[in-house]
Amino acid sequence: xxxxxxxxxxxxxxxxxxxxxxxxxxxxxxxxxxxxxxxxxxxxxxxxxxxxxxxxxxxxxxxxxxxxxxxxxxxxxxxxxxxxxxxxxxxxxxxxxxxxxxxxxxxxxxxxxxxxxxxxxxxxxxxxxxxxxxxxxxxxxxxxxxxxxxxxxxxxxxxxxxxxx
Numbered sequence: 001x002x003x004x005x006x007x008x009x010x011x012x013x014x015x016x017x018x019x020x021x022x023x024x025x026x027x028x029x030x031x032x033x034x035x036x037x038x039x040x041x042x043x044x045x046x047x048x049x050x051x052x053x054x055x056x057x058x059x060x061x062x063x064x065x066x067x068x069x070x071x072x073x074x075x076x077x078x079x080x081x082x083x084x085x086x087x088x089x090x091x092x093x094x095x096x097x098x099x100x101x102x103x104x105x106x107x108x109x110x111x112x113x114x115x116x117x118x119x120x121x122x123x124x125x126x127x128x129x130x131x132x133x134x135x136x137x138x139x140x141x142x143x144x145x146x147x148x149x150x151x152x153x154x155x156x157x158x159x160x161x162x163x164x165x
Contacts, residue, residue, distance in 0.1 A: 001057055001058070001059045002057070002058065002088050002089075002091070003028075003055045003056065003057050003058075003088065003089040003090075003091065003093075003094050004055070004056055004057075004058050004079055004080070004086045004087060004088060004089065005053055005054075005055060005056075005079070005080040005086075005087040005089060006020075006027075006053065006054050006055070006056050006070065006076055006077075006078075006079055006080070007052055007053055007076075007077045007078055007079075007080050008052050008053070008054060008075050008076055008077055009052075009075055009076070009077050010052060012074075012075035013029055013048045013051075013052065013053075013054055013075070014029070014048075014075075015074060015075035016054060016073060016074070016075030016076045017029045017054060017075075018075075019073045019074050019075055019076075020056060020070070020073055020076070023069055023073065025056055025057070025058075025070070026056070026057040027054060027055065027056045027057070028054065028055040028056075028057075028094055028097070028098070029048055029054040029055075030048065030049040030050065030097045030098075030101065031046040031047065031048060031049060031101075032046065032047055032048070032049045032109060033045070033046055033107070033108035033109065034046075034047050034108055034109045035108050035109065035110055035111040036111070037111065037158055037159055042111065042135070042158055044108045049097070052077075053080075055089055055094060056070070056079075058086075067079070111158070112132040112135075112141065112158075112161065112163065113132065114132060114133060114134060115131060115132065116131070116132045116163065117129060117130075117131060117132075117164045118130050118131070118132050118143065118161045118162060118163060118164060119161070119162055119164055120143075120145075120156060120160055120161060121160050121161065121162050122160045123156065123157075123160050125145060125154065125156065128145055129164065130143035130144060130145045130154070130156075130161075131143060131144040131151075132161070133153065135158070136155050140155050140156065140157055140158060141155070141156055141157075141158050141161060142154070142155055143155075143156055143161070
């Protein structure tokens, strides 16, 4: 038995996981807690650590489960190959990912980091660059905006901030 990599259809990792597990396959989808804005409110959601990829444990020979149904499973695009060889993943990597699972889920990836440069997309400060300081509540953030050559703290709804890339 060894682990292989499955590529899923876009944003269908959880669907593929559910359908493969219903068929009796052992699968692993590492998830990461991430802050997201929904209707102006800050929410924590779980996203796949590797977008469009998950792991499946497959066996060799007659003792292993048939690989045929994998390709036609809802949510699955295909098994990843390098030429004619399936992309195999070491058992130790899967165990390392599983051991870090709790840490990844308990500490969500923040939408904005302290000191990060952002710009205000809407409102009286629209188009102005600011420095993110902290989240004030579920829907507002405290930022520093330079007004008359002096930094001023301002509270702005999170939905009105965008990252500067």
